[in-house]
Amino acid sequence: MACFKTSFAILGLLLLSSTAIAQQHPRLVVGITIDQMRYDYLYRFWEDMGETGFKRLLREGHVAHNGHYQYAPTFTGPGHASIYTGTSPVNNGIVGNEWYSRKEKKQVYCVEDQSANTVGSNSVEGKMSPRRLTTTTLTDQLELATNRRSKTVGVAIKDRGSILPAGFLSDGAYWYDKTNGQFITSDFYRKELPEWVNQFNARQLPAQYLEQPWTLLLPQERYEESLPDDRPFERPFSNTEKAVFPYDLKRISGIKRYGVGESPYNILLSTPHGNSLTLAFAKAAIEGEQMGQDNITDLLALSFSSTDYAGHQFGPHSMEIQDMYLRLDQELGEFLQYLDATIGLNNVVIFLTADHGAADAPGIAGPPAGYFDNGGFEMGLRKHLLAKFKKDPITHFINEQVYFTRPSGLEDWRVEAEVRNFAMNYPGVLDVISLKDFSKCTAEPTVCEKLRKGVMQGQSGDLYVQLMPGWISKYYEKGGTTHGSPYAYDTHVPILFFGWKIGHQDNYRRVWIEDIAPTVCALLKIATPSGCTGNPIEGVLKW
Numbered sequence: 423m424a425c426f427k428t429s430f431a432i433l434g435l436l437l438l439s440s441t442a443i444a445q446q447h448p449r450l451v452v453g454i455t456i457d458q459m460r461y462d463y464l465y466r467f468w469e470d471m472g473e474t475g476f477k478r479l480l481r482e483g484h485v486a487h488n489g490h491y492q493y494a495p496t497f498t499g500p501g502h503a504s505i506y507t508g509t510s511p512v513n514n515g516i517v518g519n520e521w522y523s524r525k526e527k528k529q530v531y532c533v534e535d536q537s538a539n540t541v542g543s544n545s546v547e548g549k550m551s552p553r554r555l556t557t558t559t560l561t562d563q564l565e566l567a568t569n570r571r572s573k574t575v576g577v578a579i580k581d582r583g584s585i586l587p588a589g590f591l592s593d594g595a596y597w598y599d600k601t602n603g604q605f606i607t608s609d610f611y612r613k614e615l616p617e618w619v620n621q622f623n624a625r626q627l628p629a630q631y632l633e634q635p636w637t638l639l640l641p642q643e644r645y646e647e648s649l650p651d652d653r654p655f656e657r658p659f660s661n662t663e664k665a666v667f668p669y670d671l672k673r674i675s676g677i678k679r680y681g682v683g684e685s686p687y688n689i690l691l692s693t694p695h696g697n698s699l700t701l702a703f704a705k706a707a708i709e710g711e712q713m714g715q716d717n718i719t720d721l722l723a724l725s726f727s728s729t730d731y732a733g734h735q736f737g738p739h740s741m742e743i744q745d746m747y748l749r750l751d752q753e754l755g756e757f758l759q760y761l762d763a764t765i766g767l768n769n770v771v772i773f774l775t776a777d778h779g780a781a782d783a784p785g786i787a788g789p790p791a792g793y794f795d796n797g798g799f800e801m802g803l804r805k806h807l808l809a810k811f812k813k814d815p816i817t818h819f820i821n822e823q824v825y826f827t828r829p830s831g832l833e834d835w836r837v838e839a840e841v842r843n844f845a846m847n848y849p850g851v852l853d854v855i856s857l858k859d860f861s862k863c864t865a866e867p868t869v870c871e872k873l874r875k876g877v878m879q880g881q882s883g884d885l886y887v888q889l890m891p892g893w894i895s896k897y898y899e900k901g902g903t904t905h906g907s908p909y910a911y912d913t914h915v916p917i918l919f920f921g922w923k924i925g926h927q928d929n930y931r932r933v934w935i936e937d938i939a940p941t942v943c944a945l946l947k948i949a950t951p952s953g954c955t956g957n958p959i960e961g962v963l964k965w
C-alpha cells in the first residue's frame with residue numbers, strides 16, 4: 423500500500439513537472455501567410471465557410487481586425503520579410519520583389535543569388551538565398567535562442583515565400599520547381615535534400631493533381647458573394663478562350679503557348695491544388711523533421727502562394743477566388759485537426775496573416791479607379807526628358823519608382839522638376855514624391871510615412887510616382903488585379919493568433935505587420951530579430 427502511495431506520488435510529481443515544462447514553451451509555432459489575402463475575405467465568404475477552419479481561428483483566437491502594412495510598396499518579398507523580421511524594407515533591405523541595385527548596376531530579384539545552386543533538380547530555380555536580407559528573422563532568433571536545436575522549416579510554392587521567412591539559420595527552406603513539379607532547395611541551406619523530401623517528391627502529387635479538374639466545391643448558386651462566372655476582367659489560362667468552370671487542367675496544361683512547350687506543372691500555381699500541395703508538403707515536413715515532438719520549440723513557416731496567382735489572374739470578385747478560399751478553409755480545418763491529433767493544439771502557437779492585399783479590378787469597381795499605362799508613361803517620360811536635356815537621365819522605372827542615372831551630369835532638382843511636369847498631367851498620377859527628402863513629401867502624412875519605411879538608399883529609386891487610389895497597371899485591363907500601393911486595400915490584412923495560452927479577443931486597435939514577430943518573440947521569451955521595430959500586440963500575451 424505504502425509502495426503504491428509512493429509510486430502514485432512520484433507519478434503525480436512527474437505529471438506535474440511535465441505539465442510545468444509543457445507550459446514554459448509551445449512545442450511548435452506555425453506561421454501561416456496567405457498570399458494576397460484581403461481582410462474582408464474573412465467575412466465576405468463567411469456564409470459558405472465551414473466551422474473548423476477560419477471560423478475556428480476567429481472564434482477562439484486573438485483577432486486583430488485593424489492590421490495593416492506599415493510601409494509601401496506592398497509586394498510578396500517585402501511582405502514575407504516584414505512579417506518575419508518585425509520591421510520594414512528601410513531596415514531589412516527587401517524593397518520590392520525586384521528592384522534596381524545601384525551597387526550591382528542591374529535589376530535584381532529579392533532572393534536571387536548567382537553564387538547559390540539548386541538542390542533537388544537540374545533547373546536554375548534553386549539559385550536563391552536570403553542574402554539580400556539585412557536583418558535576422560524570427561526563425562533565426564529561435565535557432566539562436568535554442569543553440570540550433572529547434573527544427574525550423576520554410577515551405578511555399580514561391581521561393582521568396584519560403585526563403586525570406588526561413589532566414590539564414592533555418593534547417594531548410596523548400597519551394598516548388600514549376601519546371602518539373604518537384605520541391606527543391608538551394609545549397610545555401612543544404613547540400614542535398616533530406617530523405618523525407620525525396621520521398622515526398624517520389625509520390626509525384628503534381629502529376630496526380632493535373633488529372634483532377636478544378637470544379638466548384640459548392641453548387642453554383644452558393645457563390646452569390648461573387649460575380650457570375652464568365653465575365654470580363656478575368657484572365658483565361660493561356661490560349662484558352664474563357665475563364666469558366668470546370669477547368670480541365672490536364673487539357674489546358676497540354677496546350678502549347680506561342681508554339682513553345684511550357685511545363686504542365688505551371689498551371690497548378692493558380693489553382694487550389696497549389697495550396698493542397700503546400701499543405702501535403704508541410705505535413706511531410708512536420709513528420710520528416712519530427713517537429714513539435716519535444717520541449718524545444720520548432721517553427722514551420724508556411725505560405726500559400728496560389729491565392730496570389732489566382733488573384734492576379736481572376737480578381738477578388740471572381741468565383742475562382744471564392745472557390746479557392748472555400749477550399750483553403752476546408753483544408754485549414756483539416757490541418758488544425760491534424761495538428762491537434764499529432765501535437766495537441768494547446769502546444770502549438772499559430773499565427774495567420776497575409777503578405778499584402780489587393781485592389782478591386784478597376785474594370786469592375788469603375789470610376790474613380792482606373793488603369794495606369796506604365797509602359798506609355800515610361801516612354802513618354804523618357805521622350806520628354808530627352809527633349810528637355812538632350813539626354814535621358816533615367817536608368818529604371820520599376821515599382822512606380824524613377825531611378826536617376828548616376829552620374830548624369832544634371833542636377834537632381836532639375837530632373838525632378840521635369841519628371842513632375844510630365845507626370846502631373848498623366849492619367850492616374852496623384853503626386854510625385856522624393857524618396858530622398860521626405861521633408862518635402864506633399865502626400866497624405868501616413869502615405870509619406872509608409873513610403874519612407876519602404877525605402878532603402880542605394881536600392882530604392884529617387885522619385886515615387888503616386889497613383890490615385892484604385893489605379894493599377896494597364897496590364898490588368900485584360901483581367902485580374904494587383905497590389906503594391908500604400909492604400910488600405912493593399913495594406914489591410916488579417917492578423918490572427920491562436921493556440922497555446924492565447925484566448926479569444928476581438929482587437930480593433932491599429933496593429934502593424936511589424937508587430938507580429940515581436941509578439942511571437944514575447945510568447946517564446948526570445949530576443950527579437952536584429953532590425954525589429956515592431957511591438958508585441960497587447961492582448962495576445964494576456965495570461
Ligand SMILES: [Zn+2]
Binds near residue numbers: 458498730734905
Ligand atoms: Zn502578387
